[in-house]
Amino acid sequence: MAIDQDITTREDIEQFIRAFYEKVIRDETLGIIFTEIIPLNWELHIPLITDFWETILLDNPVYRKNAMEVHYHIDRIYPLGQEHFESWLKLFNSTLDEMFLGPVTELAKKRGAGIAQLMQHKMNLLNDKL
Ligand code: HEM
Structure with missing residues (x-):
């Protein structure tokens, strides 16, 4: 079937996020982070990530946390490098x-790439200070 629909609702975002994480957990580079390093409770995580993208894409401010912090924490226990961000973006965009x-x-692709870049940059700054 040809794809001709844009993202317009929270349900669209949730559907997309579920499909994205199905790929992520099977990915050679990223899978282990979500299944072994930080085993996630998906029933809590999916609504939270959906909130995050609803805030950005539908201009509805339902996500009020700081998304950067959890990633600094992950980086401290399992260093995140270029290869992780590249895989993340590739799967995000292809989904x-x-x-x-x-x-x-x-807009989702643009923001995904921008936030990934900022995240990496901030992690590098933090790590250089150690
Ligand atoms: C190498 C790339 C990435 C990895 C391995 C990764 C991994 C993770 C993991 C394991 C969590 C769960 C943390 C926890 O609950 O303790 C998480 C949360 C989250 N991630 Fe990522 N992430 C990556 C990139 C990104 C990017 C680029 C974005 C945004 C565009 C993003 C957005 C989020 C958000 C919104 C949360 C929820 C944070 C919260 O608890 O409020 N992640 N990520």
């Missing part, structure tokens, strides 16, 4: 492309 098409989908 979006398989499901949606349009300006909100493009």
Whole structure:
């Protein structure tokens, strides 16, 4: 079926996030982080990540936490490098492309890349100070 729908609802985001994490947990580079290093409670994590993207993509401020902090914590116990961020972005973008098409989908890709870059940059700064 041709993909001609953009992301318009929270349900769209949740559907996309579930598909993304199915890929992430099977990924050679990333899987272990979500299954062994920080075993996640998916029934809590999926709504939280959906909140995060709803805030960004649908302009509805339901996510009020600091997403950076948890990643600094992960980086301290399991250093995150270029290869992790590249895999994350590749899976994130390919999941979006398989499901949606349009300006909100493009915004998701742009924000995903921007936040990933900022996260890596901040981690490098923090690690250099140690
Ligand atoms: C190498 C790349 C990444 C890895 C391995 C990773 C891994 C994780 C893990 C394991 C958690 C759960 C932490 C916990 O509950 O203790 C988490 C939470 C989260 N991640 Fe990532 N992440 C990555 C990149 C990103 C990026 C680029 C974004 C945003 C664009 C993002 C957004 C989030 C958000 C919003 C949460 C929830 C934070 C909260 O507790 O409020 N992650 N991530």
